[in-house]
Amino acid sequence: xxxxxxxxxxxxxxxxxxxxxxxxxxxxxxxxxxxxxxxxxxxxxxxxxxxxxxxxxxxxxxxxxxxxxxxxxxxxxxxxxxxxxxxxxxxxxxxxxxxxxxxxxxxxxxxxxxxxxxxxxxxxxxxxxxxxxxxxxxxxxxxxxxxxxxxxxxxxxxxxxxxxxxxxxxx
Numbered sequence: 001x002x003x004x005x006x007x008x009x010x011x012x013x014x015x016x017x018x019x020x021x022x023x024x025x026x027x028x029x030x031x032x033x034x035x036x037x038x039x040x041x042x043x044x045x046x047x048x049x050x051x052x053x054x055x056x057x058x059x060x061x062x063x064x065x066x067x068x069x070x071x072x073x074x075x076x077x078x079x080x081x082x083x084x085x086x087x088x089x090x091x092x093x094x095x096x097x098x099x100x101x102x103x104x105x106x107x108x109x110x111x112x113x114x115x116x117x118x119x120x121x122x123x124x125x126x127x128x129x130x131x132x133x134x135x136x137x138x139x140x141x142x143x144x145x146x147x148x149x150x151x152x153x154x155x156x157x158x159x160x161x162x163x164x165x166x167x168x169x170x171x
Contacts, residue, residue, distance in 0.1 A: 015143030027055035029085025046144030076119035
């Protein structure tokens with residue numbers, strides 16, 4: 001398996017809205033740096049909503065930037081990180097936002113299970129994620145790409161699958 005940092009983000013050609021995402025990832029086994037400088041990456045649902053990927057094992061950083069945080073918005077309920085180099089899992093159950101013109105009818109909602117531990121339960125997102133900035137909502141397509149962030153660290157991904165989940169149009 002080859003890791004090629006600093007080659008840019010990668011994303012799916014197909015877009016997804018309401019979905020169940022399973023993804024496995026591993027931060028580098030050799031610990032270098034601290035805080036956000038350790039195994040930093042991100043999983044972006046619809047290309048807009050980031051679930052933080054970080055070596056958060058015995059690593060102090062800001063709460064809404066730790067592993068499994070909804071980046072810049074909500075820290076996880078608990079730190080469920082495994083040791084550096086070990087494979088970790090995310091199972092994300094995501095409901096895309098709904099719009100009526102420019103009005104948000106239903107915000108995006110995320111349930112996230114990290115290594116078998118629920119860390120977000122039906123969390124309503126405040127809009128697109130960002131660093132030290134709540135971006136709010138701007139009307140957009142009902143589907144967007146799954147994107148994996150290249151933050152320059154040697155983070156590996158494997159066993160990625162996503163399945164659309166239809167029928168969650170209720171507010």
